[in-house]
Amino acid sequence: MLGVCSLKGGVGKTSVTLGLASAAMTAGMRTLVVDLDPQADTTLALGATGAAAQDVAAVLDNPARYVVDSAIAASSWDPDLLEVLMGSADSVRHDGPTYEHRLHNLSTALSTLDEYDLVLVDCPPSLGGLTRQGLTACSRALVVTEPGLFSVTAAARAFQAIDTLRRGPAPALQPLGVVVNRVRARSSEQTYRQQELEGMFGPLILSPVIPERAAMQQAQGAGRAIHDWPGASATELAEGFDALLARAVRAMSET
Template identity: 30%
Template sequence: MASMRDNSAELPLAELSALGRTPVTEGAGTLGPTNRPQTDFPVPVPLKGHGPARVIALCNQKGGVGKTTTTISLGAALAEYGRRVLAIDFDPQGALSAGLGVQTHDVPTIYDLLLSRSVDPRDAIQKTKVPGLDVIPANIDLSAAEVHLVNEVAREQILASVLRKVSDDYDVVLIDCQPSLGLLTVNALTASHGVLIPLECEFFALRGVALLIETIDKVRDRLNPAIELDGILATMYDSRTLHSREVLERVVDAFGDKVLETVIGRTVKFPDASVAGAPITQFAPEHAAARAYRQLARELVSRGAVA
């Protein structure tokens, strides 16, 4: 793990520019963007029953890397494949809630569940336009949660105790973390079985991965021995730029098989879908981005990260 951190976090820009310049292919074909063989992941078989859920935190302390977009689109894709999905908006900005078009004011939110044991988590769950995809919303109130929780006993495990009450109702819980490594993110990691790291294909995005993996290691050592890295997801990839291709090659060199084969390209369809309050799989179901998130869902099922 230490060698991964050294290779990925402090790579000089000159070294990055000197990486291989072999042309790459994008989309379907025998080779993916990093010249790795592209696997044709099978459509998941239907489940005979539901639950208990596997909890996955989508985490990166750098903002704007695609955490919320991935939570929404991956959740919708998994729901298309018959999985029951609960998305947790764990960011005070409430982008996940807005992106799914759900109410965030005058309703119970994740903030209420963290601060009061008397609130039933099922009262905070809202249905979305996607059958099989539910959400627990958040709003700006969540920004005060860390202050209120700091003196609580076992404060890092409060979210885990909340999710245990609804775990049997779902196959997967996706937690959209805020861009920080504070108490809320530690709560998410403590409650999770796995971590999915969306990573923008941009040089400065590499530098924070080492710190994030170090935080995951500390949570594993002190709070949650079962947590594992499910994968690193390359996002905002643009095959037209040498920079994107080189960064992706560097990530694969550093993290190997932990880098998912699925790569999410850059497209204006994502903000358009957010404005519409719908996942890309519904907003533009035949678009390459929608197909990519369906492939991501199939890949995670194939890897065993999702039932």
């Protein structure tokens, strides 16, 4: 299971989750996307809104298999390969202080599922109870950032949070690395921040970086996977997500 996280909003965490889901679908991997963000943007983008009787909030209340099954819906991208554990604004109830025994509710719920090749957990852009539960359920954590001052400092805090969880309730959790998103090639400020990120995280900076392209927003607005969107920019993005997915799959196979 791969957790996608950021401790700062607006860096494209959900877009990266969707890109990885698109890559997995194209590769023929049966994939479940867990939408832990109370905004439920991932659920909307994947075309699963209103398609299940319950949602992730109910699963966090009761991680029994029958509740999990009732909260999963097929994605309109590919109903056979891609499914969504539905996000909900109601999940914000679980985003406050989380008692130790409840940190494993999502992990318990997901442990009953063996029919998926990949589980992606889209965490909220904060270190509350939802993100802690999401990362506790995962074997790898992917930190999303962009080359800006506040995003760089948030990435550092995210790694501190991952380390804290590793030394506590999630000893199996390992950082996969940092995805640098929304990169503009001719921005001197971004170039400086990229160098700063490389100095801070070294080999944890994943390659390739994800460039800022209008095709990403266009595909999402049309309810389409980036691999299904026409044009050279979409192809460039799709190839980047293919490479990131391959890195993640290799890392998770080593656990």
